[in-house]
Amino acid sequence: MNQSTNQDEQRWQAVQARDATQDGRFWYGVRSTGVYCKPSCASRQPLRRNVRFYDSAEAAERDGLRPCKRCKPRDAAGDGEAARIAAVCRHIETHAGEKLPLAELARRAALSPFHFQRRFKAIVGLSPKEYAQACRLKTLRRELRAAASVSDAIYGAGYGSGSRVYENIDSRLGMTPAEYRAGGEGVAISYASGRTPLGLVMIGATDRGICFLQFGDDEAALLDTLRAEYPAARPSAMPPAQQATFDEWMRRLGEHLEGRRPNLDLPLDTRGTAFQLEVWKYLQTIPYGELRSYTEVAAAIGRPAAVRAVARACATNTIALLIPCHRVIRGDGSLSGYRWGLARKRVLIDRERAHRGAQ
Numbered sequence: 001m002n003q004s005t006n007q008d009e010q011r012w013q014a015v016q017a018r019d020a021t022q023d024g025r026f027w028y029g030v031r032s033t034g035v036y037c038k039p040s041c042a043s044r045q046p047l048r049r050n051v052r053f054y055d056s057a058e059a060a061e062r063d064g065l066r067p068c069k070r071c072k073p074r075d076a077a078g079d080g081e082a083a084r085i086a087a088v089c090r091h092i093e094t095h096a097g098e099k100l101p102l103a104e105l106a107r108r109a110a111l112s113p114f115h116f117q118r119r120f121k122a123i124v125g126l127s128p129k130e131y132a133q134a135c136r137l138k139t140l141r142r143e144l145r146a147a148a149s150v151s152d153a154i155y156g157a158g159y160g161s162g163s164r165v166y167e168n169i170d171s172r173l174g175m176t177p178a179e180y181r182a183g184g185e186g187v188a189i190s191y192a193s194g195r196t197p198l199g200l201v202m203i204g205a206t207d208r209g210i211c212f213l214q215f216g217d218d219e220a221a222l223l224d225t226l227r228a229e230y231p232a233a234r235p236s237a238m239p240p241a242q243q244a245t246f247d248e249w250m251r252r253l254g255e256h257l258e259g260r261r262p263n264l265d266l267p268l269d270t271r272g273t274a275f276q277l278e279v280w281k282y283l284q285t286i287p288y289g290e291l292r293s294y295t296e297v298a299a300a301i302g303r304p305a306a307v308r309a310v311a312r313a314c315a316t317n318t319i320a321l322l323i324p325c326h327r328v329i330r331g332d333g334s335l336s337g338y339r340w341g342l343a344r345k346r347v348l349i350d351r352e353r354a355h356r357g358a359q
């Protein structure tokens with residue numbers, strides 16, 4: 001769904017709800033009657049297919065529509081109580097990350113705190129506090145798509161620290177912030193594939209770094225995997241402008257696989273649950289040519305009992321090589337599994353060992 005369709009959809013919902021907090025933000029015109037209204041207009045509701053939305057009353061009039069006599073849409077941003085409360089809503093939205101004392105909000109609406117609280121709830125359907133929470137949540141959703149880390153997003157959205165707040169967000173988002181981010185909600189991912197000594201590789205990247213690097217047999221299958229990893233993202237073929245960057249990544253990857261570049265040193269955009277991120281972060285600290293057991297990894301991250309979960313986090317790694325899950329084996333020395341085939345794991349381990357000895 002593109003952005004304007006999405007906005008139209010939200011506006012239509014506001015019209016159906018006769019949402020007074022939207023008065024002054026947009027207007028709707030009804031083609032069949034030649035009239036335009038503000039969102040809260042109490043007159044009979046039009047059919048969706050006859051409705052058009054405008055950003056100003058002037059724009060509606062330029063389109064040949066007359067102001068509705070009932071809701072007087074030209075005064076939508078006037079100084080009535082609903083308009084003042086709508087203005088407070090806008091203030092809350094733009095200051096969602098800050099403390100918003102009730103007294104100050106009431107003063108903005110030119111009402112006593114008690115009266116403001118009641119009138120706000122009557123018009124908006126939520127208390128000022130609930131409205132502020134909803135705005136913060138909305139901001140958080142937006143920030144989770146863009147922020148470098150989940151904690152940045154949480155602070156950016158105006159939540160303080162503390163697990164209570166975090167849990168509270170969980171229940172509202174329907175998943176943890178890390179999981180929300182992990183699905184790649186709304187994120188643009190560009191992808192390209194190329195040959196390496198270990199076979200075909202597809203790289204997917206956001207504007208922050210590589211979020212996908214996997215081996216596969218053909219491009220179509222790899223693209224399917226990319227889509228499955230990031231079901232809510234928007235994947236597209238890497239644009240020509242990024243080709244030079246991609247070529248450089250592939251060059252370094254080739255050198256790495258030939259043992260000439262122990263540290264790949266490429267930008268990463270890891271997305272996973274808090275636990276996965278913890279494991280993956282540790283994996284990146286295992287030196288080139290060294291191995292760890294699942295038990296050792298679990299102990300190293302302070303979760304000695306979570307050996308199986310560590311194995312699972314390795315098996316669900318989305319970024320091969322850059323997150324070197326191939327450096328984790330069973331305690332008895334057997335290779336255990338590898339998402340991209342045991343043969344590849346064997347080759348990677350042997351080559352790293354050989355080149356490490358040669359350095």
Ligand SMILES: [Zn+2]
Pocket residue numbers: 036037038041042043068069070071072
């Ligand atoms: Zn009207």
